[in-house]
Structure formats: structure tokens, C-alpha cells
Amino acid sequence: MSRSSYLNYDDSDAYDQFGTPHENRQEHRKKKRGEIHRPKKSSADVIAALSDDGTDATSRPLTYQPSRFEAAWLMESLQPFFDRGLITDILALVRGGKEASVYVCQAHPVTGVSLLAAKVYRPRMFRQMRNDSVYREGREILTDSGKVVKKTDHRVMRAIGKKSGFGIEVAHTSWLMYEYTTLQALHHAGLDVPKPYSAATNAMLMTYVGELHRPAPTLSLIALEPDEAQALFYQVIANIEGMLARGVIHGDLSAYNILYWDGTLTVIDFPQIVRPQANHNSWTIFQRDIMRVCEYFNDQGVSTDPEALATRLWKTYVPDEE
Numbered sequence: 001m002s003r004s005s006y007l008n009y010d011d012s013d014a015y016d017q018f019g020t021p022h023e024n025r026q027e028h029r030k031k032k033r034g035e036i037h038r039p040k041k042s043s044a045d046v047i048a049a050l051s052d053d054g055t056d057a058t059s060r061p062l063t064y065q066p067s068r069f070e071a072a073w074l075m076e077s078l079q080p081f082f083d084r085g086l087i088t089d090i091l092a093l094v095r096g097g098k099e100a101s102v103y104v105c106q107a108h109p110v111t112g113v114s115l116l117a118a119k120v121y122r123p124r125m126f127r128q129m130r131n132d133s134v135y136r137e138g139r140e141i142l143t144d145s146g147k148v149v150k151k152t153d154h155r156v157m158r159a160i161g162k163k164s165g166f167g168i169e170v171a172h173t174s175w176l177m178y179e180y181t182t183l184q185a186l187h188h189a190g191l192d193v194p195k196p197y198s199a200a201t202n203a204m205l206m207t208y209v210g211e212l213h214r215p216a217p218t219l220s221l222i223a224l225e226p227d228e229a230q231a232l233f234y235q236v237i238a239n240i241e242g243m244l245a246r247g248v249i250h251g252d253l254s255a256y257n258i259l260y261w262d263g264t265l266t267v268i269d270f271p272q273i274v275r276p277q278a279n280h281n282s283w284t285i286f287q288r289d290i291m292r293v294c295e296y297f298n299d300q301g302v303s304t305d306p307e308a309l310a311t312r313l314w315k316t317y318v319p320d321e322e
């Protein structure tokens, strides 16, 4: 991801800049004043332009036809996965959210699966996250290889403090890498989360849950039979417990971030995880996760006691601080 197009991408008025990611400032100002007329580009033009300068993600047309607004951002975000030989096509948009868009991709045979989900982060999400000091407290900065940036790295620390272009980019990548490295750890531990395959500056690749044109619905959309509800409640609690045992609180857990497929659950969406001992609000955030999960299962006829449950798990896994 080049910084110029990254920073230019935001809301609708910024999308046009995708067509000319390398234009200089003077030209940009002129354009803003309306002194240069450029016809609007179609998504096909944008993709063709990307191909022309040798930066194309794929030599054949994509199955999914992105809108003009999303084309360049999408291609730049997913190009590393084409380059690494992990995906060969983008097949469909699963969901375009306010914080991230998820696409279903054709996986390369070397991956051993046929489909993969690509989560592409929107810059707007990063801006909201950056301002969310409740989550940020106690978090180190992660590089795009998942390494912690040393506090003594003054160049990076100063850039983040000043919110310079470079600093913002580092902070964005850090949020993404929290999600990615968390998925790695939890998947490795056998918890019910998508397997992460690869991460890039602005996107990550993971197990796709569902069928091609039938993505797994979120649990919030499902009405469960009583027996199944009880079993799935235990499954969620086992996952929350497994996470806490590894020092992870989801931080935004609810039936909206759990997928339901084939009678089983997959917990998703981890960028805002909180560490129990690194954040003053961790207990409150943990209780809220438990409460939201219990709310859904209560509606499905399961009897729950969120306070007792949260207290029991916390006492078991979070040692008292002296």
C-alpha cells in the first residue's frame, strides 16, 4: 500500500484520487480548483490502469466487479496475496461494512482450500480506533511482521505522537496486526476462530466460513432450537474461557461477531482485543462481552447468569495484582 493512496482514501470525494495515485500536489490543487478536467474513470479503467504500469494483481479479469470507488483500494490491498500465490481471483463481496469489507476469494490450490475470506480495512475504521483510548491503553505498537516496536524507536514513536502520515500508517498496521496475531495464537490453541493465512498492510486472509454465494450468517440472525442453543452457549463460553486463559479479551463480542455454520460457531473480528492486565478497563470490557453473549442466549431460552459467569472466569484466569 503506498502511503499516498492510503491517506487519500476516505469518503466519496477522495475516491477520485485513486485514478491518479502519483499526481503531484500542484496538480492536485489545480484539480481541486477545477482547473484540470479529467473524465471520471470507470472501475474497468482503473483496473486497466493498474495493469498498464505493471502493478496488476492478476492477469485475467476478476469475477467480482468492484465499483469505481472501491476498485483501486481493493486491488492495492489484495495484491500482496496475489503476489504471494495465495489467491487467484476475487469472487464476491461478502459484506461491505463501515469498518471493513470482507470478500470471498478463489484460493490458490497450494493453500489446500478452495475459498478464502479477505478482510480489507477501511481507513475510517482506523481513525475511529485511534481515537478510542479505552482500547488503546496498554497496547504496544506492532509492525507489519507482528513485531513489537521498541519504545526506544524514537522515529516511530515521534511519528505516531505527531500523527504524521507515516505515524498514522504505523498505527493502522498495528491494529490490523493485533487481529492477525491474535487469530494466529487462538487458532493455534484450537479455538473456534478462522485460520489466518496471510497479512498485508491493509488486509488479511483467513478461512472463509460458508459456501460461495451463501456466507455463514452471524448468530444474531439465527433462531436456535433449545437443545442447540444450550450446546452453542457452552461452545461460546469455552471459547471465551480459552481466550482469557491466553490473556485475550475479545472486546467487541456479541452475536454479531459470531458466525453460525453447520451447527457450529466461529468467533470473528478481533482488532480491538484487550489484555486483562494491561488495561484498567479490562474487567468492564470483559463483563460487557459476557453480558452481550448471555443476552442473545437468554433470548434463545438458555438460562444464564452473566455476573456469576464473568466473576468465575475472571477469578480463575486473572491473578490478583499485588
Ligand SMILES: Nc1ncnc2c1ncn2[C@@H]1O[C@H](COP(=O)(O)OP(=O)(O)OP(=O)(O)O)[C@@H](O)[C@H]1O
Pocket (backbone or CB within 6 Å): 094, 095, 096, 097, 098, 099, 100, 101, 102, 117, 119, 194, 206, 207, 208, 209, 210, 215, 216, 217, 218, 256, 257, 259, 268, 269, 270
Ligand atoms: N471468515 C469469514 N467468513 C465468512 N464471512 C465473514 C468472515 N469474516 C467476516 N465475515 C463477514 O463479514 C462481516 C464483517 O466482518 P468483521 O465483523 O470481521 O468486520 P467489522 O469490522 O465488524 O465490519 P462491520 O463494521 O461491517 O461489522 C461479518 O459480519 C461477516 O458477515
Ligand SMILES: [Mg+2]
Pocket (backbone or CB within 6 Å): 256, 257, 269
Ligand atoms: Mg464485526
